Amino acid sequence: MTDWEDRLIDSALQEVGGQQPPDLSARILIALGEAAPGELPVLRSPPRKFAASVLLAAAFLCLGMLTAYVVSYAFDAGHKSPASAERVAERVALHVASGAVEFVSADAERPGEIVAAGEAAIVSAHRGARLFASTDSRLRLGVFPMLQVRPATELEVRSMGFSMKNGVVAATSLTIGVVAGIVTWDAMSGPEVRASGEVVHLESEAPDAKDYLAENARLLARVQALEQQNAQLLTVRQGVAAATPEEPPPAEVEAKPEVATALMFKDPKYADALSQVDWSAMGKASFEIQPLLNELVRILEEDGEISTEIAVQLEKLNTHLVGEIPTLLKAGLPGTGPNGAYTHPLVVANTLASTLDAAGQPLDGAQSAALAGLVRSFSAELDGVAAGQYEFESETMMHEIEAKDRFYAEMSQRLTPEQFAAIYPKGSTDFDGLSLFGSGLMTRHLLRPIKAANAADFARRAGNRMADELGFNDADTARLRTVLESVAGANTEMWGKPSSAVERKLKFLRAGRTKAALSNQVAMLRAVSRQFQLTAEQKKKLFSLQGVMVPLY
């Protein structure tokens, strides 16, 4: 009998002895909505491999956590530091007429973006950028001709030619390699076809006079519409200021607060994007999800099992939010990760207003005014945090959480007891991340559980992971464990009592434990930074570590 045959019988006997495969379907269903893949802390953004490119077109709001709907912030990067005019010109519109196309930037630090039929996105078509289509799709990059691609086609941008016109750099040619599949397009000379291994040369399509005229007419119509809208707004404002008898009395306005289908709390910087969000849908989904989350946790605490029925209901509700998340994220609000935007005061206040509408407990005028003041104040504070120079990204996150926790506390004090009960049903604040109105949403998907019952165990496992990432030798790894143990041992909040099933199975940590773990993480990083001679590359990895290692036992 070989060792493997022996192992097989051994494992089968263990099953006969009672260790049987569990039903993990509910657990998997819930985890499906989460963002964080794998267990290892992310010390660096992994290089993106196309074959393994994983991106859901939909975003999920699952178990109170907005998942990482990964959006490539093409606009942001361009605004920050365009390397050159040509780099700016490489930012082109990707229109998808049919099918769906995933665009992956050449910059491995950035995730891909899926553009579905009828949608467009601004992408950086640098050399090395790739496009994938799993089905028959039609796409157009910038001013270049429409391409028709067959299923399983992969294209790679090889180069882009430019010319200067009236002081503006414009793309004039585009060379694309066909990595896999088949692509066809209409060239001047007739239909062209290229297959895997071949190259596509495209020339920009110069718009003719009728295109210019059509565009001019469209813009004129838009200007007229805006002027008309402006005039209407002026009339309304003057009417309110004059408070004429014909106008509705202010008391009546207060008696029937505006339903938050529109944006209630505004900031000019983000108003355009946020006004596209269906806040009513957000509020309705939030209102329905929270009790389910509480019930899920209650059943798990009582029976030790995750309820499949509730997990399915949660997943169904998630789908209602799918259409809203990309718009929300594209607003470009500051914050750590996708949930950093979701927990931004501006978003929280608008979601709160719409959730209270759904609950039949809308905000009154005084509450709205008070909340608007809080939003302004905390938004400014968070802008400062985002712009701050901290030693580690985790430290930025720590300050962000601290500010947001104060915002949530202030906000909740403005609610009536009935409103408070609707927003924070009993039990929802017992665990970090369980409430839809708490900073735990931001950190939950960043948790990296480590099975360790004491500081020494924790240091050994965490040390191994960190040493792997930093490329430490055995001697440094051993020293690293000692350093981590001394830090982790000093953080008594982490070792209070054994983890509950809710913590182990759903990653909802007991209230306050996430912050303790994050604080520990920052202390560990600082200790490593001080006590080891790190290379520039290692320092960079250490800086960008966001995963929060937390002991579960």
Add this chain to the structure above:
Amino acid sequence: MTQVRTIDPRDVSQLVQRHQAEVWRYVRFLGANAELADDLVQETFLQLLRAPYEDQGEAARTAWLRKVARNLYVKSFRRPPFAVVDLDRIEAVWSDYAQEDGGEESLATLRECLEKLDGRARQVVRLHYEDRRSRREIGDRLEMGEQGVKSLLRRSRELLRQCVERARRGV
């Protein structure tokens, strides 16, 4: 290649329930403890559900899941837990056992074989696998040395393996 798709949670449940036992057994066979096996099964299905995957039928899906689970198991170690050259052997042993039902029939046969096992061998297997006694505890009870218990367990497993194989061949 990523595909734009929405996933019906009911389909997810059915898919997981169809394959989870085999994937779990497989990673246990590779050496994962029960807790790690749970995590690996979860991650394996997440990869299937999140990644673009062109379904080519049950057999291909099962093989895909096994491959992903194995890779995830290997990744959970700092150093590979087994040599690459073992992979073929591992696959052969597992395929032979799992057949087309994820190992259900083999497991039932093993239970029958266990009933046929004689005296001391059966006793030691029961004590170890059902009562979860350590080798030392078994040794104390049966007045044997730890090494003796270890050898007896291994011989018992060999007898069981032969029994399962004979039953499968209809001998």
